[in-house]
Amino acid sequence: MALRQKIDKTLGNILIIIMGVMVINVIWQVFTRFVVGTPSSFTDELARYLMIWLGILGAAYVSGRNMHVAIDVLPQRASTKTQRKLKLTVYVLIILFAFFAMVLGGSRLVYITYVLDQQSPALQLPLAFVYLAIPLSGILIMYYKISDIINTK
Numbered sequence: 137m138a139l140r141q142k143i144d145k146t147l148g149n150i151l152i153i154i155m156g157v158m159v160i161n162v163i164w165q166v167f168t169r170f171v172v173g174t175p176s177s178f179t180d181e182l183a184r185y186l187m188i189w190l191g192i193l194g195a196a197y198v199s200g201r202n203m204h205v206a207i208d209v210l211p212q213r214a215s216t217k218t219q220r221k222l223k224l225t226v227y228v229l230i231i232l233f234a235f236f237a238m239v240l241g242g243s244r245l246v247y248i249t250y251v252l253d254q255q256s257p258a259l260q261l262p263l264a265f266v267y268l269a270i271p272l273s274g275i276l277i278m279y280y281k282i283s284d285i286i287n288t289k
Contacts, residue, residue, distance in 0.1 A: 140200070140283055147197050147276065151190060158186040181258040189269045196273040199230070200280035223288065227281045234281070238274025246271060 165179035198204050211219045250264035 137287075140280070143276070143279070144197070144200055147193065147200070151194055151197060154186055154190045154193070158183055158190065161186065178258045181256055185256070185259075185261070185266050188266060192269040192273045193276075196276035196280070199277045202284070220288065224285060227285050227288075231278050231281045234274040234277040238277065239271045242267065242270030242274055 161179050161182050165176055165183070168179070169175040195204075211222050214222065246264045246267045249267055250262065254263040255261065256263060256266070
């Protein structure tokens with residue numbers, strides 16, 4: 137559990153930093169557009185990429201904290217044994233989705249954009265870096281759910 141707490145704290149701090157940079161970026165965009173009269177050319181693109189990282193890594197963070205949206209009407213009416221089986225089934229399905237869609241699919245997307253050397257227009261940032269959030273988040277989600285399965289009693 138100590139490793140999970142360290143990952144939670146690190147991921148939470150990374151999300152705070154991303155959000156802080158995004159706020160400063162948007163304030164700069166508003167300032168340059170309305171005060172200076174010449175909008176900054178990179179801020180729109182940077183805000184978009186920061187939002188992608190914030191959303192996808194935020195999903196992993198929320199998954200790890202078990203704060204994600206869930207419909208729990210059915211499990212609440214079931215017996216404790218059935219609730220446990222249902223919870224394990226959901227964890228396994230989440231792991232499978234995270235592995236196939238996010239880790240494998242996301243890794244393929246990162247690889248293709250890297251090989252094609254796709255760059256963002258304003259920042260000239262490799263798009264593979266932007267898409268790297270997907271497999272990274274998938275790995276984190278898998279870790280959290282495997283940890284939840286191990287610690288389910």
